[in-house]
Amino acid sequence: MEGKVTxxxxxxMAACYERFDPAAYLQYNYTPPRADFQRKDxxxxxKLACLHRAFREDDVKGxxxxxIGSGPxxxxxxxxxxxxxxxILTDFLEVNRNELSxxxxxxxxxxxxxxxxxxxxxxxxxxxxxxxxxxxxxxRQVVTDVLPVDVHRPQPLALHALPPxxxxxxxxxxxLESVSxxxxxxxxxxxxxxxxxxxxxxxLLIGALEESYYFGGPGVKIPVVPLNEAQVCDSLKENSxxxxxxxxxxxxxxxxxxxxxxxxxxxxxxxxx
Numbered sequence: 001m002e003g004k005v006t007x008x009x010x011x012x013m014a015a016c017y018e019r020f021d022p023a024a025y026l027q028y029n030y031t032p033p034r035a036d037f038q039r040k041d042x043x044x045x046x047k048l049a050c051l052h053r054a055f056r057e058d059d060v061k062g063x064x065x066x067x068i069g070s071g072p073x074x075x076x077x078x079x080x081x082x083x084x085x086x087x088i089l090t091d092f093l094e095v096n097r098n099e100l101s102x103x104x105x106x107x108x109x110x111x112x113x114x115x116x117x118x119x120x121x122x123x124x125x126x127x128x129x130x131x132x133x134x135x136x137x138x139x140r141q142v143v144t145d146v147l148p149v150d151v152h153r154p155q156p157l158a159l160h161a162l163p164p165x166x167x168x169x170x171x172x173x174x175x176l177e178s179v180s181x182x183x184x185x186x187x188x189x190x191x192x193x194x195x196x197x198x199x200x201x202x203x204l205l206i207g208a209l210e211e212s213y214y215f216g217g218p219g220v221k222i223p224v225v226p227l228n229e230a231q232v233c234d235s236l237k238e239n240s241x242x243x244x245x246x247x248x249x250x251x252x253x254x255x256x257x258x259x260x261x262x263x264x265x266x267x268x269x270x271x272x273x
Contacts, residue, residue: 009181009182009185010152010180010181010185012181013179013180013181013223014092016216016220016222016223017092017093017179017216017222019216019217019219019220020093020095020096020216020217020220020222021095021216021217021218021220022071022072022095022096022099022111023111024215024216024217024218024220025071025072025215025216025217026072026073026111026112027111028215028257028259029259030044030073030075030112031112033254033255033257034255034257035116035117037116037119037120041252042255043249043251043255043265044075044117045120046249046265047075047173047206047249047265047267048075048078048079048117048120048121048124049124050206050247050267051075051076051078051079051080051171051204051206051267052079052121052124052125054079054202054204054245054267054269055079055080055082055083055204056079059202059271060083060169060202060204060269061083061084061168061169062084062167062168062169062198062201063084063085063086063168064084064085064086064087064088064162064163064167064168064169065077065080065081065083065084065086065087065088065167065168065169065170065171066087066088066090066162066167066169066170066171066196067087067088067089067090067170067171067172067173068090068149068151068156068170068171068172068175068193068196069090069091069092069149069151069172069173069174069175069176069179070089070090070091070096070100070146071091071096071173071174071175072091072095072096072099072100072111072112073173074089074100074103074114074117074139075114075117076171076172076173076206077089077139077143077171078117078118078121078135078139079121079124079125080169080171081135081138081139081142081143082125082135082138084142084168084169085142086142086144087139087142087143087144088143088144088145088146088147088161088162088167089143089145089146089147090146090147090148090149090156090157091146091148091149092148092149092150092151092179094148097146097147097148099111100146101146104139104140104143104146106140114136115132118132118135118136119132121135122135145161147161151175151176151179151189151192151193152179152180152185152188152189152192153192154192154195155192155195156192156193156195156196157196162196165198166195166196166197166198166201167196167197167198167201168197168198168201168202169197169201169202169203169204170193170196170197170201170202170203170204171203171204171205171206172193172203172204172205172206173205173206173207174206174207174208175207176189176190176193176205176207177207177208177211177224177225177227178208178214178222178224178225180225181223181225182225183225183227183231183235185225186225186227186235187235187238187239190235190236190239191238191239194239194240194241194272197272198272199272199273200271200272201271201272202244202269202270202271202272203236203241203268203269203270203271203272204267204268204269205232205236205266205267205268205270206265206266206267206268207227207232207265207266207268208224208227208260208262208264208265209227209228209229209248209262209263209264209265209266210226210227210228210261210262210263210264211224211226211227211260211261211262211263212224212226212261213260213261214259214260214261214262215259215260224260227266229246229248229266232246232266232268233246233268236268236270240272240273241270241271241272241273242270242271242272242273243268243269243270244269244270244271245267245268245269246266246267246268246269247266247267247268248264248265248266248267249264249265249266249267250263250264251263251264251265
């Protein structure tokens with residue numbers, strides 16, 4: 001009976017995403033004030049700095065980086081694309097995979113200009129902002145696939161999507177808690193994606209703290225599993241990860257713009273046992 005209830009909950013979550021609007025989501029979360037590169041306390045620069053530090057550290061290395069639940073965003077891999085030779089982007093929704101492909105194929109029609117993001121990461125790396133075009137070319141070069149993913153399946157990706165040994169590093173931002181009906185489903189989903197990672201590989205996990213909903217478009221209210229720091233740490237431990245670092249960002253009042261009820265964001269760097 002419990003399995004049936006879980007399946008119903010997952011199905012209900014999938015139904016919530018049928019009207020997800022990538023353009024609206026990007027406008028809500030990836031423009032000022034949340035993406036203000038002139039402010040040190042803006043949420044997007046904080047996330048980019050966390051990712052930059054993690055990818056700069058010598059223990060995060062290898063050949064293949066996989067982004068789990070990319071959504072319609074690219075910022076998660078702007079630092080990682082300089083470290084790994086192959087990057088795979090993934091999302092459950094076709095509309096999000098299409099959004100990513102528009103940018104990768106330079107077809108135009110993207111719903112967000114990623115240039116300020118590319119410029120900012122160049123600065124973090126000690127490069128001139130004008131070198132953003134080289135970073136964009138590098139990202140387009142190393143992204144080998146944009147694939148469907150379902151974190152609620154024991155095998156989230158198609159059977160032969162990854163090498164037998166698994167990925168060297170996973171990054172996942174605001175995915176697991178926003179597609180799971182409850183904490184138990186979140187924990188299982190973390191275990192499922194952990195199966196894609198080689199032993200000794202790294203997980204870079206970004207997520208919301210104490211968030212119960214967000215808007216995925218006008219009138220599209222999507223429930224979220226409200227997490228606290230202890231639950232994140234416990235879930236990583238239960239799924240055979242060793243936590244290396246946990247960083248927490250608290251949203252200033254003017255970042256709470258009415259598109260969700262998030263109070264903070266966590267960044268976790270962990271290693272698979």
